[in-house]
């Protein structure tokens with residue numbers, strides 16, 4: 349086999365799908381920020397030494413062999429296991445949600461190194477502070493920013509005038525803030541509170557989700573979520589499926605912590 353067919357890559361396992369008897373189709377975000385799908389033949393067999401290293405949300409070092417369609421993973425070595433699953437359901441649900449969004453926005457053969465460091469920062473933030481409800485919205489805005497889908501937060505998307513405090517609305521279709529004077533036809537427009545606008549601008553200025561150190565109330569969280577989920581859905585043109593799982597875990601948590609009697 350020619351040496352040029354072999355290569356090594358670092359990445360985080362985003363998802364894996366069982367194929368055939370004991371094989372695995374693995375999707376990773378690689379260190380250069382591009383998406384890679386590769387086959388791990390026999391990885392699901394109990395005797396496979398690759399199995400433990402290819403778990404979801406593990407940062408791995410891989411040796412691969414180029415194939416005509418898909419490359420083949422010949423060796424896998426775990427570099428960092430994000431212990432989100434051991435930290436409980438809430439962090440697991442959040443981490444799956446992050447991974448699904450990255451899978452949606454990352455492209456094969458499209459290098460984007462900031463995307464990789466953003467994803468690692470967010471996984472570490474979820475692992476270290478699973479209850480911090482600023483992490484996911486902060487990550488969503490940063491994800492839109494590094495992939496080129498950043499919403500406009502400073503000037504009206506219609507008339508380009510600077511947005512004044514207490515004179516702002518938001519349109520997902522038009523990609524950002526609108527002044528109250530502009531009434532574009534056919535666009536969906538939602539109210540946007542000053543507090544939510546300030547938090548979005550704060551997220552925009554600090555890319556890393558772990559540097560937010562913001563207290564986000566439940567109502568503000570709902571508002572940010574409606575805007576950012578809407579933008580994510582608009583650009584991906586589909587629902588992020590693990591959102592439902594994250595919501596279910598959130599509901600169970602608030603039911604179990606509600607005062608009884």
Ligand SMILES: [Zn+2]
Nearest residue numbers: 504507527530
């Ligand atoms: Zn305007």
